Structures are given as structure tokens and as C-alpha cells.
Amino acid sequence: MHQEPAAALQQNNVEETAKGRRNKSYxxxxxxxxxLxxxxxxxxxxxxxPxxxxxxxxxxxxxxxxxxxxIRILGGFLIVWYAIxxxxxxxxxxxxxxxxxxGLGLVSFYFTDFxxxxxxxxxxxxxVKFANFVNNSVPESAVIIGVVSNGVAKAYPLIYxxxxxxxxxxxxxxxxxxTYCTMCRSGxxxxxxxxxxxxxxxxxxxxxxxxxxxxxATKTWWYQANGKAAVGRLKGSRLQELPYEQSTLAAWINKHPGSLILQPDHHYTDGYNELKNYDRLQAVDKDSTLKNKDSLMRKSWVVGLVVNGQAKAYDWRRLFKKQLLNDDFNQANLLLILEKDSVTYHSFNRSVNGKVLHFDLNKSGQLTDKETASLWDWDGLSTSGVLKGNRLTKVQSYQEYWHSWRQFHPNTSFWE
Incomplete structure (x- = not known):
């Protein structure tokens, strides 16, 4: 009595298998x-x-x-073949x-690929439009990347x-x-x-x-943070880095009054608005749950520099409080200083004519050295005193997130 249902079940399985072969769903x-x-x-x-x-x-x-x-062409061909x-x-x-x-897969395709x-x-x-300061529409308080070459100066606002x-x-x-990467805060x-x-x-x-x-040309992939070719035909090579400064537009124009300034493209106004205050507020400033704002976090700002092949990072919040720092690192005598706007920063080698100077700010907020009491401007030029006419050598430095600097300079030293 139990053989007949078993036979029927077997018959159904055979029919389903045959049907599957006719469908070729695979x-x-x-x-x-x-x-996909x-x-x-x-x-x-x-x-x-994540x-x-x-x-x-x-x-x-x-x-x-x-x-x-x-692979997608092959996949599309199989689906069309199946459909026909x-x-x-x-x-x-x-x-x-x-x-x-x-349909859901194609929607996913639209989001990932377009x-x-x-x-x-x-x-x-x-x-790409530029304007001089007279015709400029960018606020003077905006933070910019400034580049000078062959006597021409240009400013590129960070939010653009x-x-x-x-x-x-x-x-x-x-x-x-x-270049500028907002995920790393690296220019x-x-x-x-x-x-x-x-x-x-x-x-x-x-x-x-x-x-x-x-x-x-070579389809090589390059990291923005260090200009290194990570993979491709030129793997291991590096792009030639050019010097730049990061400052407020006002500070930049004070040094380069004839500078051209990148103007906003109205097609991307919404995108620019999403970066409002990006150049001002740290992640810790926005975190109301964090009691100690001086805590070192992934997105804490640091000023990083490389001297004689060795990297060092300086905690921005502590540098902000100190305003000026005389430091020695890897056989170099360094000066790091923030201007009165507390946004524009500079880094110099504080050796002049073989003599190491120590700097401070006088009561008027002017930069002066303790050895000769000469006065210096924010471009590293001595404007009065014994050393008038001498200029400090600039040291390229970068303001970026701690996680980025540590990732691309794993052996970095750290100053608190």
C-alpha cells in the first residue's frame, strides 16, 4: 500500500528535474x-x-x-540567452x-556604477575660473591651498x-x-x-x-596622500611634489596681493554647502559626548612633516594653545607657528647663517628671535634688526587627520 505514493513521488521528482532542464535556470x-x-x-x-x-x-x-x-558582458549574454x-x-x-x-540587481548596478x-x-x-582679489567672491576667512610658481600665485579654497x-x-x-582628500584631510x-x-x-x-x-597613459594607481604609485606599470614610483601653503585667504592675500583665487562653480553649490565649516571644526568639537576634547582620535588634526626621511606629527589642539613651538627633530631645528587667526600655520628651519635661533612672540604679537631681537614676518623674512633681510627656510608641512598621517607614515614620531 505504501509503494504507490512512493512511485508517484519519484515520478514527480523526475518531472521536476526534466522541467528544470527545460528551464535551465542555472x-x-x-x-x-x-x-552584478x-x-x-x-x-x-x-x-x-564599513x-x-x-x-x-x-x-x-x-x-x-x-x-x-x-565578466559583465558574459553575464549579460547568459541572461539574454536565457530570456530568449x-x-x-x-x-x-x-x-x-x-x-x-x-530589476533589483539593475538598481544596485545603477547606484554602484553611476x-x-x-x-x-x-x-x-x-x-575653472579665477578672479583677482578685487573681483573675488570667496570670503577672506576661507581656508585655502596656496601655490606660487614663477612669480604667479593662486589660491584654491578647501571647500571647493x-x-x-x-x-x-x-x-x-x-x-x-x-589635490585634497576630505577623508584624510590631506592636501x-x-x-x-x-x-x-x-x-x-x-x-x-x-x-x-x-x-x-x-x-x-600608464593606468597606474597613485595614493593622494604621498604620491606613491601603489599598483600598475609604475608601481613604486612617486609623483613629484610641489610646495604649497595652507592659510586663510586673508593671510594669503596679505603676502600675495596679486594672487588669483579659484571661484566656485555654481553647478556644485549643494556639494560645497555639505562642506560648510569643514575647514574650521574638528570632529571632537562636534562630539557632545566627549568630555576630554584633547583626546587623540582618528580624526584629530595633526601637523605632519618629514625631515631627512623621518616623519613627525604635532597635535593641532596643543599647538593651537601654544601658538609657537621651537623644536629639534632628526638634526633639524624647527619652528612651528600659528598666525593670529589661529588657522594659518607655518613651519620653518630656524637656523640662519649657521646659527640656531629661538623664537617667541613679543607683546604686540610679532615674531622675534631671542638672540638678536630682530623682527620677522609670517613669510619668514626678517623685516628689522640685526638680521634684517635674512629669510628662514620653509619646511613643507601638512595638516591632516591622525589616522591618515599614521597610515602613510607608520614610523612617525608624535609631539603632544
């Missing part, structure tokens, strides 16, 4: 996976999703990007479920540069790649000429919370 699922999974993994690795940026996966990301398109020859064999329920799943791709999220300005991540420009005939200026040819760069995404850019 073609749909294989196509779906090929079409590589792109999702690629997007995950190159965008700041956990993704801590992985040492830039090489995987690089080569994955090279094969995403061929086998989709009709599905039940109504299966047709609806497969169509829904594919809506939230780095290139589209942080486009360069549609028009931070949104676009990079501006490809010329300063006094010198090609420049002016850098590079020479975009590689092997004698000027390159155009695109924004790839981010690794270790730092922007990654690619040159158009």
Missing part, C-alpha cells in the same frame, strides 16, 4: 552573478563602506576593475521572481577643492595637480608630468580612506 543565476557581483565587490573595496578601507586590497581592486566589464530560449518555460511565479530579482561612483560624485569643475578632490591647472606655466600638490608627458588624472575611489587617482 544560466540565469550564473548570468546574474557575473553581471564583481561590480559590487569592486564598489565595496573602493568606497568607504570594514572595506581597512583591507589591504588595492591590488585586488586594480585587477578586478580590469575584468569587471568582460528558456524564460518562457518558467511558471508565472518564477517569471515574476526572476524579473524582480533582476550614482555613487567616485568619478561622478566628485567631478572636477565644469569651468575638497568637494572636487583635484584641480588640474597651471601656475606660472608650471602644470599642477592640486597635496603634484607635478602631473610623467616621463616628460603631462597626464590627465581620474579619481578611482579610495583605499585606507585616502583618494586613489589614475593617470591616463
Amino acid at each position: 544560466l540565469f543565476w550564473a548570468g546574474f552573478i557575473f553581471l 557581483l564583481p561590480g559590487l565587490v569592486h564598489a565595496y573595496l573602493l568606497m568607504p563602506f 570594514g572595506s578601507q581597512n583591507l589591504n586590497a588595492i591590488t585586488v581592486s586594480y585587477y578586478l576593475e580590469k575584468i569587471v566589464l568582460p 530560449f528558456y524564460f518562457k518555460n518558467n511558471t508565472t511565479r518564477n517569471k515574476i521572481s526572476k524579473a524582480t530579482i533582476l 550614482k555613487f561612483s567616485a568619478e561622478r560624485m566628485f567631478e572636477e569643475p565644469q569651468s 577643492l575638497g568637494y572636487h578632490h583635484k584641480i588640474q591647472d597651471n601656475v606660472g606655466g608650471q602644470p599642477v595637480l592640486v 597635496r600638490v603634484y607635478n602631473p608630468v610623467i616621463n616628460g608627458k603631462r597626464q590627465t588624472f581620474r579619481l578611482v575611489g579610495a583605499r585606507h580612506y585616502n583618494a586613489v587617482i589614475e593617470d591616463d
Whole structure:
């Protein structure tokens, strides 16, 4: 009596198997996976999703990007093939479920490859316009990246540069790649000429919370924070870094009254507004739950510099309170100082003509050395006294987040 139901069940299984063969659903699922999974993994690795940026996966990301398109073409072909020859064999329920799943997958594809791709999220300005101070629309209090070359000065406001991540420009005939990564708070200026040819760069995404850019000729990927080629044909090379200063626009114009100033592109007003106060407030200032505002956090600001191959970081909040610091590091005599606006900062070598000077601020807030009582301006030039006409040598320094400086300078020293 139990054999007949068992036989019927076996018959049903055979029919289901035959039906599955007629449907060949594996073609749909294989196509779906090929079409979407590589792109999702690629997007995950190159965008700041939870956990993704801590992985040492830039090489995987690089080569994955090279094969995403061929794999997607294969996936699309399998789905089209399935739709033409086998989709009709599905039940109504299966047709609806497969169509829904594919639709959701395509929505995901739109967000990962278009809506939230780095290139589209942080486009360069549609028009790069500059104005002199008379015709300028940028507030004097704005923080800028300032570049001088061949007697020409240009200022790039952080909130514009931070949104676009990079501006490809010329300063006094010198090609420049002016970059800023808001995830690292790292500004850098590079020479975009590689092997004698000027390159155009695109924004790839981010690794270790730092922007990654690619040159158009060799397709090499470069870290923005140090200009190092991480993967690609020129791996191990470095972009030539060009000097720059970070200050308020007012302080910059005081030194360079003829400077040209990057003007906002009205197409990106909303993006600029999202960075309002970015150049002023630290993360700890916004955190109402943090009792000790001097706590060193991932996004604490530091001033970092590299002397004779060794890196050192200075806690911005403590430097802010001190205003001026005479320091010795790796056989160099350093002076770090903030101007009265408490935003503009400078770093110099305080040795002049073989003599080490020690600096202080007088009662009027002027910079003076203790050895000769000479007065110095914020550009490192002695304006009066025994040393009048002498100039301090500038030391390139960077204001960025602690997590970024530590990531790209793992052996850094730290001053509190």
C-alpha cells in the first residue's frame, strides 16, 4: 500500500528535474552573478563602506576593475540567452521572481556604477575660473591651498577643492595637480608630468580612506596622500611634489596681493554647502559626548612633516594653545607657528647663517628671535634688526587627520 505514493513521488521528482532542464535556470543565476557581483565587490573595496578601507586590497581592486566589464558582458549574454530560449518555460511565479530579482540587481548596478561612483560624485569643475582679489567672491576667512610658481600665485579654497578632490591647472606655466582628500584631510600638490608627458588624472575611489587617482597613459594607481604609485606599470614610483601653503585667504592675500583665487562653480553649490565649516571644526568639537576634547582620535588634526626621511606629527589642539613651538627633530631645528587667526600655520628651519635661533612672540604679537631681537614676518623674512633681510627656510608641512598621517607614515614620531 505504501509503494504507490512512493512511485508517484519519484515520478514527480523526475518531472521536476526534466522541467528544470527545460528551464535551465542555472544560466540565469550564473548570468546574474557575473553581471552584478564583481561590480559590487569592486564598489565595496573602493568606497568607504564599513570594514572595506581597512583591507589591504588595492591590488585586488586594480585587477578586478580590469575584468569587471568582460565578466559583465558574459553575464549579460547568459541572461539574454536565457530570456530568449528558456524564460518562457518558467511558471508565472518564477517569471515574476526572476524579473524582480533582476530589476533589483539593475538598481544596485545603477547606484554602484553611476550614482555613487567616485568619478561622478566628485567631478572636477565644469569651468575653472579665477578672479583677482578685487573681483573675488570667496570670503577672506576661507581656508585655502596656496601655490606660487614663477612669480604667479593662486589660491584654491578647501571647500571647493575638497568637494572636487583635484584641480588640474597651471601656475606660472608650471602644470599642477592640486589635490585634497576630505577623508584624510590631506592636501597635496603634484607635478602631473610623467616621463616628460603631462597626464590627465581620474579619481578611482579610495583605499585606507585616502583618494586613489589614475593617470591616463600608464593606468597606474597613485595614493593622494604621498604620491606613491601603489599598483600598475609604475608601481613604486612617486609623483613629484610641489610646495604649497595652507592659510586663510586673508593671510594669503596679505603676502600675495596679486594672487588669483579659484571661484566656485555654481553647478556644485549643494556639494560645497555639505562642506560648510569643514575647514574650521574638528570632529571632537562636534562630539557632545566627549568630555576630554584633547583626546587623540582618528580624526584629530595633526601637523605632519618629514625631515631627512623621518616623519613627525604635532597635535593641532596643543599647538593651537601654544601658538609657537621651537623644536629639534632628526638634526633639524624647527619652528612651528600659528598666525593670529589661529588657522594659518607655518613651519620653518630656524637656523640662519649657521646659527640656531629661538623664537617667541613679543607683546604686540610679532615674531622675534631671542638672540638678536630682530623682527620677522609670517613669510619668514626678517623685516628689522640685526638680521634684517635674512629669510628662514620653509619646511613643507601638512595638516591632516591622525589616522591618515599614521597610515602613510607608520614610523612617525608624535609631539603632544
